[in-house]
Amino acid sequence: MGPPSTPCLHQPVDLMSVEINMNSWKKIPKHLQLMLEAAVAMHSYMQYSAFQKADLKAFDDFQKKQGSL
Numbered sequence: 001m002g003p004p005s006t007p008c009l010h011q012p013v014d015l016m017s018v019e020i021n022m023n024s025w026k027k028i029p030k031h032l033q034l035m036l037e038a039a040v041a042m043h044s045y046m047q048y049s050a051f052q053k054a055d056l057k058a059f060d061d062f063q064k065k066q067g068s069l
Contacts, residue, residue: 018036018040
């Protein structure tokens, strides 16, 4: 487990991106650009939070198992 602000090098990572041609992006109304940016930010937060929650549970399970050896 790495520091809370940085995913550990050894963690599985789901790399994702949203790519839009800049000329096409400029044609999208501003309110839709803002909605897409907000959706991507929320998804990133939810994904990161889910990874951190799973890491904490896995580490707790690991410590319990180590104590039972």
